[in-house]
Amino acid sequence: MRSAPTPPRFAQRLLRWFxxxxxxxxxxxxxxxxxQQRAQEVGLRRARWRYWRDVLSLMRPFVIKRQHTDYPRxxxxxxxxxxxxxxxxxxxxxxxxxxxxxxxxASGMAVAMLIGLWVYDELxxxxxxxxxxxxxxxxxxxxxxxEKASYDVMPxxxxxxxxxxxxxxxxxxxxxxxNVIVAAGERKLLKTGNYVEPDFIDMLSxxxxxxxxxxxxxVNTILLSQSLANAMFGTxxxxxxxxxxxxKQTVKVAGVYxxxxxxxxxxxxxxxxxxxxxAANDENAKLDQNEWDSNSYQIFVQLRPEADFDQVSAxxxxxxxxxxxxxxxxxxxxxxxxxxxxxxxxxxxxxxTGGLITFVWLFGSIGVIVLLxxxxxxxxxxxxxxxxxAKEVGIRKALGSLRSQLISQFFSESLLIALLSFVLAILxxxxxxxxxxxxxxxxxxxxWANPWFWFAGxxxxxxxxxxxxxxxxxxxxxxxxxKVLKGILRANRSATIPRRVLVGFQFTVSVTLIIGTIIxxxxxxxxxxxxxxxxRSGLIEIGMNAPELYRHYTALRKDLLNTGAIVDMAESSxxxxxQSGGTxxxxxxxxxxxxxxxxxxxxxxxxxGKTVGWQLKEGRDFSRAYSTDTASxxxxxxxxxxxxxKNPIGEVVRRGSPNRDxxxxxxxxxMVKENPFRPVSPSFFxxxxxxxxxxxxxxAPQLSAHEALATIEQVFKSYSPDSPFDYKFVDDQYAQKFGxxxxxxxxxxxFAVLAILISCLGLFGLASFIAEQRTKEIGIRKVLGxxxxxxxxxxxxxxxxxxxxxxxxxxxxxxxVLSGWLQNYEYRTDLSWWIFALAGAxxxxxxxxxxxxxxVRAALINPVKSLRSE
Amino acid sequence: MxxxxxxxxEEVVLLAVAIxxxxxxGAAVVNEIEQQMGRSVNLxxxxxxxxxLQEKGLVKSEMGGISPERGGRRKRLYSVTAYGxxxxxxxxxxxxxxxxxxxxxxxx
Numbered sequence: 001m002r003s004a005p006t007p008p009r010f011a012q013r014l015l016r017w018f019x020x021x022x023x024x025x026x027x028x029x030x031x032x033x034x035x036q037q038r039a040q041e042v043g044l045r046r047a048r049w050r051y052w053r054d055v056l057s058l059m060r061p062f063v064i065k066r067q068h069t070d071y072p073r074x075x076x077x078x079x080x081x082x083x084x085x086x087x088x089x090x091x092x093x094x095x096x097x098x099x100x101x102x103x104x105x106a107s108g109m110a111v112a113m114l115i116g117l118w119v120y121d122e123l124x125x126x127x128x129x130x131x132x133x134x135x136x137x138x139x140x141x142x143x144x145x146x147e148k149a150s151y152d153v154m155p156x157x158x159x160x161x162x163x164x165x166x167x168x169x170x171x172x173x174x175x176x177x178x179n180v181i182v183a184a185g186e187r188k189l190l191k192t193g194n195y196v197e198p199d200f201i202d203m204l205s206x207x208x209x210x211x212x213x214x215x216x217x218x219v220n221t222i223l224l225s226q227s228l229a230n231a232m233f234g235t236x237x238x239x240x241x242x243x244x245x246x247x248k249q250t251v252k253v254a255g256v257y258x259x260x261x262x263x264x265x266x267x268x269x270x271x272x273x274x275x276x277x278x279a280a281n282d283e284n285a286k287l288d289q290n291e292w293d294s295n296s297y298q299i300f301v302q303l304r305p306e307a308d309f310d311q312v313s314a315x316x317x318x319x320x321x322x323x324x325x326x327x328x329x330x331x332x333x334x335x336x337x338x339x340x341x342x343x344x345x346x347x348x349x350x351x352x353t354g355g356l357i358t359f360v361w362l363f364g365s366i367g368v369i370v371l372l373x374x375x376x377x378x379x380x381x382x383x384x385x386x387x388x389x390a391k392e393v394g395i396r397k398a399l400g401s402l403r404s405q406l407i408s409q410f411f412s413e414s415l416l417i418a419l420l421s422f423v424l425a426i427l428x429x430x431x432x433x434x435x436x437x438x439x440x441x442x443x444x445x446x447x448w449a450n451p452w453f454w455f456a457g458x459x460x461x462x463x464x465x466x467x468x469x470x471x472x473x474x475x476x477x478x479x480x481x482x483k484v485l486k487g488i489l490r491a492n493r494s495a496t497i498p499r500r501v502l503v504g505f506q507f508t509v510s511v512t513l514i515i516g517t518i519i520x521x522x523x524x525x526x527x528x529x530x531x532x533x534x535x536r537s538g539l540i541e542i543g544m545n546a547p548e549l550y551r552h553y554t555a556l557r558k559d560l561l562n563t564g565a566i567v568d569m570a571e572s573s574x575x576x577x578x579q580s581g582g583t584x585x586x587x588x589x590x591x592x593x594x595x596x597x598x599x600x601x602x603x604x605x606x607x608x609g610k611t612v613g614w615q616l617k618e619g620r621d622f623s624r625a626y627s628t629d630t631a632s633x634x635x636x637x638x639x640x641x642x643x644x645x646k647n648p649i650g651e652v653v654r655r656g657s658p659n660r661d662x663x664x665x666x667x668x669x670x671m672v673k674e675n676p677f678r679p680v681s682p683s684f685f686x687x688x689x690x691x692x693x694x695x696x697x698x699x700a701p702q703l704s705a706h707e708a709l710a711t712i713e714q715v716f717k718s719y720s721p722d723s724p725f726d727y728k729f730v731d732d733q734y735a736q737k738f739g740x741x742x743x744x745x746x747x748x749x750x751f752a753v754l755a756i757l758i759s760c761l762g763l764f765g766l767a768s769f770i771a772e773q774r775t776k777e778i779g780i781r782k783v784l785g786x787x788x789x790x791x792x793x794x795x796x797x798x799x800x801x802x803x804x805x806x807x808x809x810x811x812x813x814x815x816x817v818l819s820g821w822l823q824n825y826e827y828r829t830d831l832s833w834w835i836f837a838l839a840g841a842x843x844x845x846x847x848x849x850x851x852x853x854x855x856v857r858a859a860l861i862n863p864v865k866s867l868r869s870e
Numbered sequence: 871m872x873x874x875x876x877x878x879x880e881e882v883v884l885l886a887v888a889i890x891x892x893x894x895x896g897a898a899v900v901n902e903i904e905q906q907m908g909r910s911v912n913l914x915x916x917x918x919x920x921x922x923l924q925e926k927g928l929v930k931s932e933m934g935g936i937s938p939e940r941g942g943r944r945k946r947l948y949s950v951t952a953y954g955x956x957x958x959x960x961x962x963x964x965x966x967x968x969x970x971x972x973x974x975x976x977x978x
Contacts, residue, residue, distance in 0.1 A: 026933075029943030030896035030913055037901070050910075057914025062921045 005039045007032065008048050011055045018059060022067045027058060079405065080412060087413040094385065100765040101381050102421050104758050105464065108374020109425035111754055113457070114436050115367030117429075117444045121263055122360050125342040128261045130205040131302055134170070136309060136335035138162075138299040141350045143330045144584055144598040150347035153295045156279075156288050158333070159197070161319060162299070168307040168315070173200035174275050175298045176285070181545050181723050182271065183244040184232050188724045190545070191228060193271035195278035203302045204266065211239045211255030219276045221254040228270040229256045245273070247546045247722045249281055262443045265341055292320060293327050301335065309335050328596050329584060359744065366751050369509055371460075373755055376502045377762030379468040382414055383499065384769045386472035393476050394484035406477035414469030415462065422461040439746050441739075500802060503766065506759040507806030507843060508813070513752035514839040515814035519831065520745040523822065524738055526829035532734070533636075533671035533680075534576065535613035538567075538699040539730040540709075541575055542716075544692065546723035553605065553689060556719060565700055565711035570611040571692040573603035577733040579673045579681065586655040586684075588643045597642060600673075600681045601655075603688035609634070609668070611696050619649040619666030622687055630687055633662035637670050639682035653684070662686065676737050677825040696730075760850050763799065767851045771795060771858035778858055779866035791859035796851045803847045807840040814839075876928075876957060882907070883919040884958060887929055888950045895934065895945040896920070920948055928954035 012028075019027060031054055038047035091098040126132055138158070141148040156174065163172045175196045182191050194200075198216050206213065206223075214221045222243055229238040238253045245251060251273060260266040279285050288294040303312060313334040320331045332350075345355040393406060429446060437444055447453040544550065557569045574580035582600040606629075608614075609621040617637065622629050633653055640648045651664045662684075670680035699708040713725040771778075778791050786794075815831060822828045876884070886902040887894040894902075899916050903909075923929045934945040950958070 025943045026896065026946045027913075027917070029940040029945060030900075030917075032943070033897040033940055034900060034913065037897075054913035057912035058917065060914060060918055062918070063914075 004036060005044050005047070007035045007051045011052050015055050015058065018064050020064060020066045023063055027063070031055065080408075083409045083412045084416065086409070087416050090389075090413070091417070096768065097381055097385055097765055098417075100761050101378055101417055102424060104377045104761040105374045105418065105421035106424035106428060107754060108371045108377075108758055109421055109457075109460070110428035110432070111751065112367045112371040112460075113425055113429045114432065114444075115363050115370075116456070117446070118436075118440060118442065119360055119364050119367075120447070121442055121444050122343065122356065125263045126265055126338050128264060129203075129338070131203060132338050134303045134305065134307075135203055135338040136301050136303065137338070137341065138301065139334055139336045139347075140295070141332045141334070141347070144596050147348070148332075148350040149598075150350070151295060152298060152336070154297055154299045154333075155292045155295055155320075156285070156297055157290050157292055158319065159299050162301065162316065166312070166316065168303055168312045169301050170304050171199040171203050171302040173197040173203060173300045175200055175300060176275075176278060176296070177269070177298070179543065179545070180271075181246050182228070182232065183247065183722060184241060187232050188722065189228075189231060190543075190724055190726045191270045192268045193273065194266075194269050195273050195275050197275040199302075200300055201272070203300055204260075206272075207258040208255045209258055211253070213257075214254050214272075214274050218254065218274050219280065220249070220251045221274060221277075222251040223255045223257055223272040224253055225259045225270045226256055227259050229253075244722075247548070247720070249277070251277065265338075292323060295331075303335075309337050362744075363747065363751075366513075366748070366755075370751060370755050370758065373506050373509060373758050373762075375464050375468065376506055377758060377765070378414075378417070378464065379471070380499050380502055380762055381765045381769070382417075382468045383471045384766060386410070386476055389472070390476060390479060390484045393479050394481040397479070397481040398485070403477045407473045410473035410476065411466065411469045414472075415465035418461040418465035418468070419458075421464075422457055426457075439750070440743065499766070500798075503763065503799075504802050504806050504809075506762060507803050507847070508810040510752075510756045510759045511807050511810030511839055511843050512814040512817070513748070513755050514842055515811065515835060516818060517745070517749045517752045518835050518839060519814075519818050519822075519829070520741070520748055522829045522835070523825065524741050524745055527676045527741075527825075527827060528738065530672060530676060530827065531669070532676075533615060533669045535698075536730050536734060538701055538705070539576070539612065540697050540699065540727045541730060541733070542695040542697070542725075542727045544571070544695055546720040548720040549695070549723070552719055556715070557607070559715050559718075560697070560712060563711045563715060565703055565708040567698040567700055568607050568611040569695065569697045570608040571605045571689070572608055572694050572696060573601070573688070573691050575694050575733065576612055576671070576673060576696060576730055577737065579683070582681070582683075583655065585659075586653060587659075588645075588651065588653045590644055597682065599639060599642070599655075600683035602683055602685045603691040604685050605689055605692065606687065608685070608696070611698050612671075613698070614671060615669040617667045617669055619664070621666060628663075629665070631660065631662055632665040632687070634666040634668055634685040635664055636668050636680065636683045636685075638680050639684055640667055642682040655684070676734075677741075677827050679826055697727075756846065760846060763847065763850045764854070767795065767799065767854040770798075771854045775858065775861065775866045778861070779863035782859075782863040783867070788856065788859040792852065792855045795855035795858060796848060799847050799851045800844065803844050807843060811836045811840065876961060877919075879915065880919050880923060881958075881961060883916060884923055884928055884950065884954060887920075887923075887948045888955075888958065892947070892949065894948045899948075923954070924948075927951060928957055 015028065015031070016024060031051060034054065035047050035051050038050055129135065137152060138154050139150055139152050140154065141150050143149075159172050159174045162169055173196055175194050177192060177194050179190055179192050182189055182193075198214060201213050201223075208223070209226065211223075213223060222245075224232065224238060232238065232243070233241060238256055241253045242250050243253060257272075260269060279289065284294075284296065288296065303309065316333045316335075319333055320326060340352070343355055343357040343360065344352055346353045396406060396409075426446070433444065433446070436442075549556075553571060560566045560569050579600050579602075582598040584596040584598055586599050604622075606622045606624055609616070619634075622632065622634065626632070633655075635643075635648060635653075643651075643653075645651050645664070648664050648667050653662045653664060654660065655662060668685075671683075672680060673683075674681065697712065699705055699712075703711075709727065712727075716725050774795075778786075778794075781791060781794075814836070819831060822831070882903060883899060886899045886906070889906075890898050890902055896913060896917055899920070900911055900913055903911050903916070920929065920931075924931060928951060929948045930951050931946050931948045934947040936942050936944055
């Protein structure tokens with residue numbers, strides 16, 4: 001056969017596209033005939049050219065217009081409509097399964113969404129600042145002992161040094177955060193604010209909405225945040241109003257700025273005052289102007305665009321060591337980039353060890369796992385249910401359905417469910433957000449306007465729908481109608497294996513989460529039950545912000561005692577729940593040369609020990625009876641261990657500047673002032689009535705706290721009428737130390753409950769499905785004499801075995817993960833075997849309860865009913 | 871029925887259908903016109919004219935049999951209706967009448 005020349009293919013395709021089907025045959029025939037004829041007469045090239053012209057000339061309405069017929073012409077949309085109808089009918093027919101499917105998937109999606117929003121919030125921390133990728137904070141590593149410790153506080157002259165000698169910095173700004181009483185007229189509030197150099201304002205691109213910012217020459221001015229301005233002046237104009245700080249100096253409101261965003265480091269900063277004001281008024285700051293070894297101030301810097309954090313860190317590292325008299329603690333300065341402040345804030349021995357990022361990972365993976373559990377449910381139930389529909393597949397096929405149509409039917413069904421779940425999940429998230437925000441201490445909102453949120457949500461729904469629908473779509477659609485309709489099809493045992501694996505996986509996760517939750521809570525309880533070394537009940541603290549509170553110690557104490565509202569009162573250099581400072585300038589007999597351990601310093605008044613109720617182990621408390629007690633010192637047990645005293649009483653410790661001898665008069669039990677998960681640091685207590693800033697009061701137990709506080713307030717007002725009576729219960733302050741751990745515990749517990757709930761939902765669905773599938777078998781067994789217990793055992797056996805396997809996998813996993821977590825805490829609970837046993841028993845119990853409901857119901861069915869129809 | 875006015879090209883196509891009596895389909899009409907008039911015409915123009923002629927009732931069509939040279943595709947065969955023949959004759963008569971009315975001197 002000769003090969004005929006072929007007409008231009010694209011023109012052909014064009015014709016087929018626009019031409020009405022009923023005319024295509026005729027026109028193509030004409031075109032082809034002319035083409036063949038012309039190819040012989042005038043050559044192929046011209047023939048093709050003419051072919052093209054003919055095709056284009058045929059683009060006329062009468063060729064394009066489709067033939068009208070009176071018969072319905074089903075299109076794809078019609079069929080999809082039918083699929084949706086069938087899908088909805090199926091959902092309505094099996095209400096329980098539909099509920100479990102949609103509700104389970106929706107709650108899984110909601111959890112994942114909440115966690116996703118939380119992670120997003122954490123990751124976007126501090127990102128709102130325009131120059132966030134160039135901002136950094138100065139930190140230093142110092143070596144007191146063996147390990148390097150890290151601090152974010154700097155000496156004042158370092159700022160000038162960086163500014164003048166290091167061109168890598170675009171801006172350098174000193175800052176000091178303080179709690180200050182701000183007063184305007186009758187309004188007095190205790191607020192947190194920063195004393196900053198003007199560069200700081202530029203670095204953070206502060207949004208001044210009214211008035212002007214302060215410049216380098218302004219001193220007695222203040223910038224208020226919008227919220228503080230509202231709180232102080234309401235709707236009135238705050239500009240140029242006068243504000244009194246700590247009842248001492250007066251400053252003028254120069255401007256109002258928009259509050260710092262909630263998820264930024266500066267969210268608590270409610271006002272800014274020029275550094276110059278601070279340097280002129282603060283006693284310590286005056287002394288520290290040129291003091292290279294007094295580290296109490298923060299320095300923020302902005303690098304030039306081309307500068308690199310690491311390289312600049314290397315340049316500034318040894319600034320202090322190169323100067324005269326390098327200190328023994330060998331400071332190494334470095335830059336901590338803003339991007340890492342929040343999530344990578346932990347250092348250990350000179351290396352960044354992460355920080356909150358651990359939780360981002362932890363919760364991120366919990367979110368993925370919970371979602372996975374929900375997906376597994378969804379898949380298990382869809383596949384289990386779909387076997388019920390084998391007959392439908394057979395009939396559809398017999399009526400002429402193509403396999404591809406069945407595939408798209410099953411996919412459209414699972415996509416429908418997935419999308420319904422997505423909508424429901426958004427509803428759930430919206431409803432639970434306020435509660436979630438409270439637990440997580442966040443201000444998260446749904447990102448309605450963020451395309452990525454929708455993209456991820458819908459993309460995920462589609463993916464779940466496709467995965468869950470893949471088994472029925474691909475497997476069931478391959479059935480031969482003859483076999484299915486004859487009823488030969490029986491699910492063989494191998495078909496249930498993937499389902500069992502998935503259920504096993506769910507229970508492994510649940511067991512791990514149960515164990516994890518128990519241990520997190522036990523760790524918190526363990527630390528809470530730790531003896532703190534003093535008595536917290538009825539103990540309150542008041543910060544001494546107003547100057548009038550000083551120098552009246554004896555009178556104030558006497559007045560308070562006379563009211564009968566207090567047991568005792570004392571003053572100290574810092575709150576009992578904090579440890580503000582320590583010293584390495586301390587020595588004792590037998591101290592190893594070269595070692596420079598840090599000993600925490602506490603300055604107290606005579607009545608401190610009695611007020612807080614510390615427990616003397618040896619020796620005596622400070623007493624006014626001994627005038628020599630100004631040269632006496634009380635140590636804690638840790639300090640005694642550090643110094644290696646056999647008989648500490650009477651030993652001599654040299655400390656202070658200038659160095660003086662102090663005689664040890666007593667040893668107290670370790671008091672937990674810092675991190676309750678860590679050992680107590682070596683500390684000393686010495687008398688110093690000048691170096692105090694905190695009032696500690698124990699309320700009289702016979703009065704209600706309310707009455708006692710009202711009485712105390714009256715006395716306070718007589719001494720310092722202008723300062724707010726702002727007290728804190730030591731109990732509450734101490735409880736805050738567990739904030740992070742409790743938050744994790746609550747969140748992990750919540751997620752564990754949800755994970756278990758979702759697993760149980762799936763289990764419930766599967767159990768009821770299996771019970772239904774085996775109705776006839778159970779009926780026959782009962783006829784043959786099986787008892788309800790026999791049937792119950794028959795149905796529960798499989799699941800119990802699965803739970804046992806899951807426990808064997810989950811327990812070592814939990815052990816591994818949690819022993820790693822507990823390593824973070826030096827004061828930690830142990831992983832006792834009973835926790836694992838409890839978790840295993842709990843999982844088993846939940847399984848049995850879930851399965852039993854279905855099993856017993858199946859076992860109670862009258863066999864007559866289950867066997868009468870075939 | 872649309873107006874019975876017969877355009878010049880329509881007349882040519884109608885004549886071609888009449889010439890190819892019994893075997894007048896798209897390609898054949900194109901060939902006929904090209905041979906008779908020595909000019910190339912587009913298939914689209916021919917089909918369009920045939921479509922209009924059919925709407926005016928001057929031609930009728932039916933699907934023909936399968937022919938091997940067209941790859942098994944069927945032809946639509948056109949034939950002139952009685953009305954079509956009458957219109958052709960009227961046109962011719964009109965032309966003749968007009969020819970006859972030309973004075974002899976007009977040619978000099």
